Amino acid sequence: MAYFPAFLKLDNKKILIVGGGNIAYEKLDHLLDFTKDIHVIAQEYSDEMLQRIKSENLEYEKRAYKEGDIKEFAVVIVAVDSIELQAEIFQESKKYNCLCNAVDSVDYCDFIFPSYIKKGDLTIAVSTSGASPAMAKHLRRYLQNMIPNTISEFLKEMKALRKSLPKGKERMKMLDEKAKNYIENWSK
């Protein structure tokens, strides 16, 4: 079955990343666009990972994962090079109501990372349900080139209009027209 697309609110949700290599870095980089409440546990860290953890002032520990580490976390990303540990942490996460992402198998994922574009309040997420992460990446790049950066400003304007005008049919019609015109004009 395909994955249900939802946008998760990360306020007040503590996130644990287990692993300090290249893939852990990619996941960290993406998460940092949405939250800073991230803790890392890894036996070894790449230079890039360690530099980023320090520049973002994140908490981290240099040691092996041990059972119970996920207890206080709402989300765990298991970015280690051991499928056994990914399976173990996934099973353990069920005890603690913690959402799990494992980087080597969708069997151990409650959710997967989509490829995404973020321009201000706009987020576009692309997923292939794990069928082809490479395809998700290239489709994201293709879409990224189509959408103008001015969309952030446009969305600010739309948000202000929505807030200032009274709800109702007139507002709905006006907002719909403006959105339609913006899209029709961006390629001109």
Ligand SMILES: C[C@@]1(CC(=O)O)C2=NC(=C\c3[nH]c(c(CCC(=O)O)c3CC(=O)O)Cc3[nH]c(c(CC(=O)O)c3CCC(=O)O)/C=C3\N/C(=C\2)[C@@H](CCC(=O)O)[C@]3(C)CC(=O)O)/[C@H]1CCC(=O)O
């Ligand atoms: C989208 C993106 C988001 C992100 O990482 O934030 C992401 N993978 C990205 C890149 C990428 N990953 C891989 C390649 C090599 C080419 C290829 O295999 O296609 C490339 C391309 C590259 O790096 O250039 C290899 C790979 N990936 C997974 C496995 C395990 C497996 O398939 O079992 C293996 C095999 C490892 C091996 O071969 O040993 C698993 C997952 N990767 C996912 C997400 C989830 C499904 C997303 C979906 O399809 O909807 C899922 C299921 C779990 C998860 O990670 O959450 C990010 C692009 C970001 C961007 O640039 O926009």
Ligand SMILES: NC(=O)c1ccc[n+]([C@@H]2O[C@H](COP(=O)([O-])OP(=O)(O)OC[C@H]3O[C@@H](n4cnc5c(N)ncnc54)[C@H](O)[C@@H]3O)[C@@H](O)[C@H]2O)c1
């Ligand atoms: N999901 C994806 O997008 C994707 C893409 C490519 C590869 N992968 C997979 O991701 C995995 C990780 O790849 P990588 O390049 O980051 O590997 P890596 O070897 O660079 O990093 C592995 C990390 O896991 C840590 N680790 C291992 N056992 C640990 C333990 N018991 N406790 C704490 N930390 C531990 C290591 O210290 C290291 O920091 C690989 O198995 C690879 O197949 C996933």
